[in-house]
Amino acid sequence: xxxxxxxxxxxxxxxxxxxxxxxxxxxxxxxxxxxxxxxxxxxxxxxxxxxxxxxxxxxxxxxxxxxxxxxxxxxxxxxxxxxxxxxxxxxxxxxxxxxxxxxxxxxxxxxxxxxxxxxxxxxxxxxxxxxxxxxxxxxxxxxxxxxxxxxxxxxxxxxxxxxxxxxxxxxxxxxxxxxxxxxxxxxxxxxxxxxxxxxxxxxxxxxxxxxxxxxxxxxxxx
DNA sequence: GGCCAGGACACCA
DNA sequence: TGGTGTCATGGC
Numbered sequence: 001x002x003x004x005x006x007x008x009x010x011x012x013x014x015x016x017x018x019x020x021x022x023x024x025x026x027x028x029x030x031x032x033x034x035x036x037x038x039x040x041x042x043x044x045x046x047x048x049x050x051x052x053x054x055x056x057x058x059x060x061x062x063x064x065x066x067x068x069x070x071x072x073x074x075x076x077x078x079x080x081x082x083x084x085x086x087x088x089x090x091x092x093x094x095x096x097x098x099x100x101x102x103x104x105x106x107x108x109x110x111x112x113x114x115x116x117x118x119x120x121x122x123x124x125x126x127x128x129x130x131x132x133x134x135x136x137x138x139x140x141x142x143x144x145x146x147x148x149x150x151x152x153x154x155x156x157x158x159x160x161x162x163x164x165x166x167x168x169x170x171x172x173x174x175x176x177x178x179x180x181x182x183x184x185x186x187x188x189x190x191x192x193x194x195x196x197x198x199x200x201x202x203x204x205x206x207x208x209x210x211x212x213x214x215x216x217x218x219x220x221x222x
Numbered sequence: 223g224g225c226c227a228g229g230a231c232a233c234c235a
Numbered sequence: 236t237g238g239t240g241t242c243a244t245g246g247c
Contacts, residue, residue: 038228039228040229042227042228042229043228043229043230044226044227044228044229044230044242044243045227045228045229045243045244045245046226046227046228046244046245046246047227047228048227048245048246049227049244049245049246050228052245081243081244082244082245083243083244083245084227084242084243084244084245085229085230085241085242085243085244086242086243086244087242087243088230088231088241088242088243089242089243092230127230127231128229128230128231129230130229130230130231131229131230132228132229132230133229133230136228148228150228150229151227151228151229152228153228191228192228194228195228198228199227199228
C-alpha cells in the first residue's frame with residue numbers, strides 16, 4: 001500500500017503485525033467464486049483440509065456456479081468430505097448455488113454491483129452464510145470494505161485489552177470500521193495478519209518472548 | 223487419545 | 236436474547 005499507515009491503536013497493531021509477518025496476499029483462491037466456496041468450507045476447519053476439498057471440486061469440474069447448482073447434494077458431500085461437516089457444508093454450498101442462480105443467474109459481477117450493505121444483507125439471508133462468512137465474501141470476493149471478525153480477532157484483541165471478548169460480532173466489527181479508513185486492501189491485510197498471528201504458537205499459550213505485540217499485550221508474561 | 227481448526231444453525235429457557 | 240448441542244474430518 002502506498003498510503004499513509006492507519007492511525008490510532010488499531011493502526012499501531014496493524015503496523016506491528018505487518019512488520020512482523022509481511023503481506024499475506026489473501027485470499028488464497030484463483031477466482032471470486034472459489035473465495036465464496038472456500039469461505040463456507042473453512043468454517044471451523046483447518047485450511048489444509050479445505051484445500052483438499054477445493055482440489056476435489058476442481059477435478060470434478062464443479063467449481064463454478066452452474067455446475068454447483070446442478071450437482072447432486074450427496075455427490076457434493078463426497079467431494080468436500082475432507083474438511084469435515086461434509087453433509088452440512090454440501091447443503092450450504094447448494095444453498096449458495098441456489099441463491100446465485102436465482103439472484104443473478106450466476107453472474108457474480110452483477111451480484112457484486114450491489115451496494116455493500118445490501119449485498120451483505122442478501123448474503124446473510126442464505127442458509128450457511130453467517131456474519132463472518134458473509135463478510136469474507138464481501139471483502140475478498142466482491143472487493144468491498146467489510147471488516148471480517150473471526151475467533152482470532154476476538155482472542156487477540158481481548159488479550160490486548162481492546163475488547164472484552166463478550167462483544168457481539170457486529171459490535172467488534174464496528175470497532176474496526178469506526179476506527180479505520182474504509183479501505184479494501186487495509187481490511188484485507190489486517191484480517192489476514194490477525195489470522196497469521198493467531199496461528200502462531202505464541203498466541204496459544206502465555207505471552208512469549210518474541211511476540212510482536214508483546215509490549216502492548218495484557219497477558220501475563222511467561 | 224484428546225484437542226483444535228479462518229462457524230453457523232436449530233432448539234430451548 | 237443468550238446458552239447449548241450438533242455437525243465431522245484431519246493434523247499434531
